[in-house]
Amino acid sequence: MRVLNVVGRLLLALGVLVLLFTAYQLWGTGLSEQHSQSVLRAELGRTLPKAAGTVARRLAARPHRPTTAGTPALAPTVAPPAPGQPIGEIDIPAIGLQQVVVEGVGTTDLRLGPGHYPGTPLPGEAGNVAIAGHRTTYAHPFYDLDAVGPGTSIVLTSSQGVFVYTAVSQQVVAPADVSVIADTTTPMLTLTTCNPRYSAATRLVVHARLTSSHLFASATTPPAAVATHHARPSSPSSSLAGASGGSVAGAVAWGAGVLAVVAATLVVAARMPTRSWRWAVDGLGLLGTLAVLFFFFGAVSPLLPASL
Numbered sequence: 394m395r396v397l398n399v400v401g402r403l404l405l406a407l408g409v410l411v412l413l414f415t416a417y418q419l420w421g422t423g424l425s426e427q428h429s430q431s432v433l434r435a436e437l438g439r440t441l442p443k444a445a446g447t448v449a450r451r452l453a454a455r456p457h458r459p460t461t462a463g464t465p466a467l468a469p470t471v472a473p474p475a476p477g478q479p480i481g482e483i484d485i486p487a488i489g490l491q492q493v494v495v496e497g498v499g500t501t502d503l504r505l506g507p508g509h510y511p512g513t514p515l516p517g518e519a520g521n522v523a524i525a526g527h528r529t530t531y532a533h534p535f536y537d538l539d540a541v542g543p544g545t546s547i548v549l550t551s552s553q554g555v556f557v558y559t560a561v562s563q564q565v566v567a568p569a570d571v572s573v574i575a576d577t578t579t580p581m582l583t584l585t586t587c588n589p590r591y592s593a594a595t596r597l598v599v600h601a602r603l604t605s606s607h608l609f610a611s612a613t614t615p616p617a618a619v620a621t622h623h624a625r626p627s628s629p630s631s632s633l634a635g636a637s638g639g640s641v642a643g644a645v646a647w648g649a650g651v652l653a654v655v656a657a658t659l660v661v662a663a664r665m666p667t668r669s670w671r672w673a674v675d676g677l678g679l680l681g682t683l684a685v686l687f688f689f690f691g692a693v694s695p696l697l698p699a700s701l
Contacts, residue, residue, distance in 0.1 A: 425504065425691065426531040429506065430493055430505070430506055433493040434479075434482075434493050436479055437481070440552040441551075441552060442609055446550075449482075449484060449548050464580065464603070465604065466607075467517060467518060468517035469518070470518050470519070473496050473509070476496050476511075477501065477505060478495060478496050480494050480509050480516065480551060481516045481549055482550045483524065483548070483549055484547075484548040484550070485547050485548070487540065488537040488540050490534055490535075492506045492507055492526075493506050494508065494524055497511060500694070503525065503531065506532075508524065509522075510524065510525065510574055513576070515551065515553075516550070517553055517580075517603070517608075520576045520577055521575065521577040521583055522580075522583070523574035523582075523583045526538075528586040528587045528588075528590055529590055538586050539563070541560050541563075544559060546558075546559060547582060547584070549582070552611075553609060553611075554606055554608040556603060556606045557603070557604055557605040557606070561600055561601060561602050562599075562600045565588055565596065565598070566598055567596070568593060570596070573600075581601065581602055583599070583601075584598070584599040585597070585599075644692040647689035650685045651689050654682050655678070657678070658679075658681070658682070662675050
């Protein structure tokens with residue numbers, strides 16, 4: 394009976410841990426992402442002209458229809474920033490999305506916000522700009538991407554200008570299908586996220602065409618820049634499927650921290666002279682355990698199979 398009692402307690406504790414981890418994935422990760430977005434927005438603001446927001450709102454308010462007659466002004470091809478650094482802002486008024494986009498689509502990068510696929514053009518440049526985003530975790534920026542139908546305006550703002558893309562189609566592909574982010578001769582934007590919600594079985598893809606642009610005074614488009622082609626991502630692990638990252642040692646350390654807090658709480662509570670004192674110690678220990686669990690879950694998440 395004692396063995397069954399111990400096993401039952403262990404299974405109960407495991408069940409509670411799984412529930413807490415699920416809650417962390419759905420809501421706790423959003424707190425981390427919101428903090429990262431605040432920092433990134435302040436950093437991006439230092440590189441944008443003061444009128445960038447006004448220009449973006451004005452262009453987004455215009456009706457845009459895809460057309461093959463003429464091409465909006467293109468931004469020059471420039472080197473991308475380091476992974477995790479901001480490249481610009483994406484604004485989709487139709488679904489209430491406005492977030493800073495970072496360079497990279499690895500697990501660590503997408504924890505900060507939507508990520509720009511390395512090897513694809515930056516906003517406003519010639520070719521196919523590709524951006525991925527979470528749909529159910531880390532503030533789920535692409536939660537309503539399925540509502541971005543043909544005719545929907547998608548505004549990208551960077552240090553080079555404001556660029557309006559108009560959605561033209563949607564499709565669902567396998568996670569390893571990198572053909573959707575291949576380079577194009579027409580200035581395009583491709584957005585990808587997991588599909589269906591709460592699953593990474595497939596990828597939802599939205600294609601949009603550049604329909605309007607406003608280059609800032611510091612940006613010019615020399616012919617050589619327009620003719621430059623970006624390299625296509627070489628493997629699915631660095632493209633649609635994302636890439637995992639994280640430290641096993643860090644996760645183990647935080648796990649040991651959780652056990653240490655629990656053990657300390659039990660020892661101290663057992664030495665308390667009255668039940669009220671034991672309840673007080675248990676309460677403080679619970680708060681401490683939840684705090685350390687938050688960081689433990691944050692260290693474990695990047696070690697799991699990548700998903701959006």
